[in-house]
Amino acid sequence: MNITVALNRLEKKGYKNTRKRERMLKIFIKENRYLSAKGIFKLIVEDYPYLSVDTIYRNIKIFEELDIIESTELSGEKHYRFKCSSDHHHHIICTDCGAVEKIEMCPMDAITDTPEGFTITHHKFEIYGYCDECRSL
Amino acid sequence: MNITVALNRLEKKGYKNTRKRERMLKIFIKENRYLSAKGIFKLIVEDYPYLSVDTIYRNIKIFEELDIIESTELSGEKHYRFKCSSDHHHHIICTDCGAVEKIEMCPMDAITDTPEGFTITHHKFEIYGYCDECRSL
DNA sequence: ATCGATGCAAACTCTTTGCATAGCA
DNA sequence: TGCTATGCAAAGAGTTTGCATCGAT
Numbered sequence: 001m002n003i004t005v006a007l008n009r010l011e012k013k014g015y016k017n018t019r020k021r022e023r024m025l026k027i028f029i030k031e032n033r034y035l036s037a038k039g040i041f042k043l044i045v046e047d048y049p050y051l052s053v054d055t056i057y058r059n060i061k062i063f064e065e066l067d068i069i070e071s072t073e074l075s076g077e078k079h080y081r082f083k084c085s086s087d088h089h090h091h092i093i094c095t096d097c098g099a100v101e102k103i104e105m106c107p108m109d110a111i112t113d114t115p116e117g118f119t120i121t122h123h124k125f126e127i128y129g130y131c132d133e134c135r136s137l
Numbered sequence: 138m139n140i141t142v143a144l145n146r147l148e149k150k151g152y153k154n155t156r157k158r159e160r161m162l163k164i165f166i167k168e169n170r171y172l173s174a175k176g177i178f179k180l181i182v183e184d185y186p187y188l189s190v191d192t193i194y195r196n197i198k199i200f201e202e203l204d205i206i207e208s209t210e211l212s213g214e215k216h217y218r219f220k221c222s223s224d225h226h227h228h229i230i231c232t233d234c235g236a237v238e239k240i241e242m243c244p245m246d247a248i249t250d251t252p253e254g255f256t257i258t259h260h261k262f263e264i265y266g267y268c269d270e271c272r273s274l
Numbered sequence: 275a276t277c278g279a280t281g282c283a284a285a286c287t288c289t290t291t292g293c294a295t296a297g298c299a
Numbered sequence: 300t301g302c303t304a305t306g307c308a309a310a311g312a313g314t315t316t317g318c319a320t321c322g323a324t
Contacts, residue, residue, distance in 0.1 A: 017299095051305080052307075055304075110244075118267065124261060124263050129257040129258045153322085
């Protein structure tokens, strides 16, 4: 996944390629970490003060729908990041800045027999902590 | 963990044993599943219409502080359940009704070397799906 | 009697939505 | 030009809080 693929995916679905969407995508790619809607907003308005938070929310919805970004919940707020690869994996996440590191291991591989009385739909495995930068703050 | 332990823990910290707190605890124990604040509220007012949602929220905070309940996020809303045992384990959760089943396996046992540049604080492993009852609806 | 618990109403945060206008194709 | 994107303002949902009163010890 890169910006070209993302823009193509938008176009294919009839969504327009706007300056604001491109800014959002660039921020997501550049930052490479989980950001809240307000987090993205702040980063963009720094050097492009011509967009509103509503637009962030609306475009986040579209990006999610197109599988361009993925989300997780950090301290009660939804956070999003660019979906770098489409293969199944998990993350270790810095709860402070949202930085991520890939974890290749998936615990579902060890779940041999489905628990009685449940139909599994999905799962979540995330390790949380502090990255080196945030730890030393 | 049972209601006596919970009430003792409250008393030890100077919190009073009120009828409403006891109702909440009983509901948590009886239901044995993840409930949202409004979910608990609805269950209680059915036969005890003398409490407000504020009280639910305030007491949930206290119960969490005293490690009487544990929480997870289901469809964007915090859900809580009585913390039955204090040993470390994970859950499979019905995303519809909040029913849970214990999973003994912990993926952290397989994480041998700490990922570079991270200090781990905690982790989350949850399997989601439908319980038999909710699946057939 | 004292101090915590609760109800009420208001406030707050995050997020969504209706409507009129701006902007891409 | 035609239809989507955006801004503004308002509305919603979940949750928290100040204040006066109620209630447990």
